Amino acid sequence: MDWEVIFRNAILAGISREAAVYAIAAVGLNVHFGYTGLLNFGQVGFMSISAYGVGISITQYGAPVWLAFIIGLLAAVFLALLLGVPTLRLRADYLAIVTIAASEIIRLTFRSVALTDWSGGSNGINGFADGFYVWNPFDPSVAYGFGSVKVFGNQAYIIIVGWTLAVLVTLLVWLLMRSPWGRVLKSIREDEDAARALGKNAYWYKMQSLILGGVLGGLAGIVLSVGQSTVQPDVYSPPVTFFIWTALILGGVGRIWSPIFGAVAFWMILSLANNVLDQATQAGIVPAAVTAGVRGGSIRFMIVGLGLMLLMAFRPQGVFGDRNEMMLADR
């Protein structure tokens, strides 16, 4: 077995733009669920509406890149308002139902045949990201990195942008959560009626939380689409939401650094499972019939799933979480 390949790929997966995207989206989800107690099962909906916001405003209306990014983020604000106005006065479960449905509605709308001229149907929108790579300080044809861990210029560029944003939004959330504003969010998570009895407008705070987390989801979607230079509807399908949840829970819900840690860990574990399986098959340790064809991919998710089940059984609070604190919630 070639351990060097295994570890190199794991590191590449851990620092990949996908990991950065998941980290940013998980920061948003952490604002929703970890700090406010909002159940958002449609984070990918925020990602896609912003990605399409950027893609459509550039290809259809010729907007400059910076304006397109702002439009993309405003689209996420719009979605948060749309989802929040009817549901945030109701119990938490209603938001969960509405968000998961909305994320699918958005995907199916953008990929619909009737809107092909506008949103590109199932092929999505391509070639709108050139304006972003104009600012790329790296040479696209040169591989950058250290040792054997190397990526080409465009990749290096998006990775650096992605992780910078991930750290910045984490700091933003840290600033907010140490403030009285964050205290109100946490009080709503614990007991909304208590907060209201103390004069806090719980509805408005939940709305602010939904918008903030949604915009962070949108930012993640923009990074992803720009990184891939394309926005395709089926990239933004429900499993992405649940992978982001996985990353968040892996790190520990309601902790500042857990989204970044969780996203890195999630992609590394996925890569490790894949490459170990690959290498073991090549080395004859695992019979080739087991991992042939599509089975390999399925087995890797089974291994990851098993790992997550063990984590939930033995460390339900995630890596950074506090078990005692978590148990209090059930009392």
Added chain:
Amino acid sequence: MTTTDHPGRIPTDGIEAVPGSSKPDPILEVDTMVRQFGGLRAVDVEHLEIQRHWITALIGPNGAGKTTFFNLLTGFDTPNEGAVEFNGEAMPRRISPNKLARQGMVRTFQLTKSLTRLPVIENMKLGVKEQRGERFLPALIKPLWNEQEESIEERADKLLVRFKMDHMRDEFAGTLSGGQRKLLEMARSLMTDPELVMLDEPTAGVNPALTQSLLQHVTGLRDEGMTIIFVEHDMDVVHEIADWVVVMAEGKIIAEGTPDAISKNEAVVDAYLGSHHDSDLTFDDEGDVIRGDEGQPVHDEPDVVHDDEREVAHDDERDVAHDHRADDAHNEDGATT
């Protein structure tokens, strides 16, 4: 703690002891307030005035509508008819609890709502109104709210000392005992600088020693000039601290008066506290408890029947209605679950 009376507290002499009697300086006034759940009139109050600087007890059997009435007064539920006049100002019929709280009306809950995964001190600090750092953009810049935060913390610490909870300061509220949570909830509500404090069964489930200190705190608040309304089942407690008692039954206010007058009011005592509330239980030939003047056997275990439990017999239907109400409070716009 000060034990001197607040100068604004007038004696109860000369106030008519009839339902809806007028008081010289009411902080809260209610006119024809109705809350209907389907065919059931859970609350149907014609007129009620709550005198400023008094401790008013709200009593009545289970299902009398006390908590529903509390919810209507504090904005957690919306009446079908009628509204509240607070400090001489008419409130809209549909008003959110947070708005009322900001006007100076604060409440606690029958089932204590401590913010379990926040430390005690953070629970306290949450209570303060109009915090600069509670706005999104200023929240990002600590110097804008730090000074206020420090003065809030100082105040919170003082209150914790007064409530003898300073040793729990940095513990999660979820680790407190039931009684301590009641204390915390009361202390936290004081952080809002309330004029009117509404306590929903402040002593329920609290041990006798802690009950005593809790009651001292309540009278202390009155002496500082606050007005208090509290729901209570224990007549001893009512006797001990209440200036005035309002009796509810089946959604209506059936009597008002001083604690002494109320406990001498035969109708109230017989119908709503059980005629044997101060005597031992009596048994019929078959060993069943004879209760009240209905003379009907009760099917509770004879040796565990307390005043409270005797009242349970009234009707379960109403308790169900209460549950529906609790849901409605979440769904302000009336969406059914």
